[in-house]
Amino acid sequence: MGKENEAPEHTGSIRPAPAPKPAQTAATMPAENDLAYAKAAAAQVLARAGNDASQIWENPGTGARGIVTPLADAYTQDGFQCRDFLASYIREGAESWLQGDACRIHQGTWTVRNLRPLKRT
Structure with a gap:
């Protein structure tokens, strides 16, 4: 018999690595209490204006954290000055x-x- 037909050898001396935590899927939203901190950070950074600022946020109760960064310039929509932003969300390594x-x-x-x-995209 050739080596291709042999089963792999297991000695039991090395434990297999634990499975990684599943990454949060793109369709998953953070918990409401975490979102409150992210929204507050968004309001703070947007109030400062400018495109080169970011605001760190952290929920001490859950350990979740992230950064909010404004995108591009403000625009007018429905009579209000509006702005787009990105927010990172990190919790339990995801x-x-x-x-x-x-x-x-x-x-x-x-x-x-x-x-x-x-x-x-």
Whole structure:
């Protein structure tokens, strides 16, 4: 018999590596309490204006964290000044990305209108 027909040899001296944690799927949204921190960070960074700023956020209760970064310039929609942004979401070693938009509504306060998983093309 040739070697191609032989079963692999197992000695039992080395344990197999644990399976990696499954990555968060693109369709999965973070928990509401984590989203609250990400939305607050979005409002803060958008209030500062500029395209070269990012805002770190962290939920100390869950350990989730991320960064919110504005995209491009503001635009007008439905009479409000609006802006798009990206937000990272890291929890228990899994990372995902969200895309959203916010508008300056009440007395200059930025309010997140949409936040959804990033669609990669």
